[in-house]
Amino acid sequence: METGRPGGKAGEVKGIRRAGIWELALRVAALGLTLVAAVVLRTDDQNTTFVLQVSPVLPRLNIPVTAKWHYLSSFLYFVVANAVACAYAALSLLLLLILRRGGGKAADMVTALITISDVMMVALLFSSCGATTAVGILGREGNSHVKWGKVCNVFGRFCHRVSIALSLSFIGSFGFFLLAALAVVGLHRRP
Amino acid sequence: METGRPGGKAGEVKGIRRAGIWELALRVAALGLTLVAAVVLRTDDQNTTFVLQVSPVLPRLNIPVTAKWHYLSSFLYFVVANAVACAYAALSLLLLLILRRGGGKAADMVTALITISDVMMVALLFSSCGATTAVGILGREGNSHVKWGKVCNVFGRFCHRVSIALSLSFIGSFGFFLLAALAVVGLHRRP
Structure with a gap:
């Protein structure tokens, strides 16, 4: 991604350098965010007890229950997707750092x-x-229409970590969106 | 999105025209696919009976059950997202057709x-x-860990229409991805 602002050769070179720093910073941020998101969900599990009271005259039953990150296929997909995005961010950073020294048609194609x-x-x-x-x-929240009960009232800590991972990954995704958008703007501005 | 192949002025103009036709065709396809996907899920509902047999000595119970598209927030989001994408595809088509006649810096910015x-x-x-x-x-498939039972064995037709809408929307999404990718390639090839 190379952006050149109008205003002479010096201004253009300054613009390209500034864009380069922004791109590298965004890539490092996306790498870190997707890495932490994948780790937070990959290490998420909770052992707790579910209190069941069948009747007020009977004693309460403490049933041990466990939540693990791989119990739901969506969470598995989330971890894999974030790991792939993280690895790609590292690879693209490496490629861009090599390309900064080189140039020409091959560099243009890689960009x-x-x-x-x-x-x-x-x-x-x-x-x-x-x-x-x-x-x-x-x-x-569960869903009464399909009789799926809510589970976050039992697995509070587990659900809290899912929302943290989700927020981090969402900001990381927005980072990749910004990278693509900035590249398009840069290409349109190219002299 | 304007792509110009090397090989003289005539070849370049031909390349640009060809790219323009491909872009318009992809946009029309994305418009149609997202429109049909939104309509298929928006009109999806099923009334059926769920057969319950508590004991072999007791008669079977036929319980009437209903599935509606708006019972799940994800389906509601799906319909809204596809409707927005469809409206945007129509607007972008209109803008591109106007831009084809004009040109200059404003046209470049809109592109x-x-x-x-x-x-x-x-x-x-x-x-x-x-x-x-x-x-x-x-x-x-349901999920035994969180005690969410499967429902597609009861609402077969409803689920079948969800998968049709999903397939159509997925192809439409890929169309938008192709449009973005072709635009990037075109911008890099620009003389």
């Missing part, structure tokens, strides 16, 4: 490929965020 | 805005497809 891959990451991360949000809402 | 909006549609549609797929999997 185009990176921009398209950024859009792919937007699709991958937003789909995993959508899936996890859908399951998260069901876990928190 | 950049359209490409960024295409990426936004990728994010919107993929998130809604992710949410609907997550709920669809739960409906078809």
Whole structure:
């Protein structure tokens, strides 16, 4: 992503450098956010007891229950998607740092490929965020129409960590969106 | 999105025209697919009877049950997302057809805005497809860990229409991804 502002050769070079720093910062942020999101959900589990009272005259029953991150396929997909996005962010950073020293047609082609891959990451991360949000809402509120009870009243800490991972991943996804958008603006501004 | 292939002025103009036709065709396809996906899910409901047999010595109970598209928030989000993408596809088509006659800096800015909006549609549609797929999997297979029973064995026709809408929307989302990718390639190839 190279942006050149109008206003002479010096201003243009300054603009390109500024854009380069912004791009690198955004990529590092996206890498960190998707990495932490994947780790937070990958290490999420909770052992607790569910208190069941069948009748007021009978004693309460304490049933041990467990929540694990891989119990729901959406959470598994979320971890894989964030891990893939994180690995890609690292690879794209490496490629861009090498490209900064070089140039020419090959470098131009790699930059185009990176921009398209950024859009792919937007699709991958937003789909995993959508899936996890859908399951998260069901876990928190349940659905009476299909008789799916809420579970977050029992697994409060587990659900809280899911929402943290979700927020981090959503900001990371927005980072990839910004990278793609800035690349398009930069290409349009190119002299 | 304007792509110019190397090989003289005539070849370049031919390339631009070809790219223009491909872009318009992709936009029309994305418009149609998201429209049909939204309509298919928006009109999806099923009234059926659930056969309950408490004991082999007792007669079977036929319980009337209903499935409606708005019972799950993910389906509501899916319909809204596809309707927004469809309206945007129509607006972008209109803008591009006007731009084809004009030109200059304003046209260039609108083209950049359209490409960024295409990426936004990728994010919107993929998130809604992710949410609907997550709920669809739960409906078809259930989840024993959280005691959510499957419902597609009762609402077979309803679930079948959800998967049709999902497939159509997924192809539409891929259309917006292709539009963004082709725009990036076109901008990099620009002389």
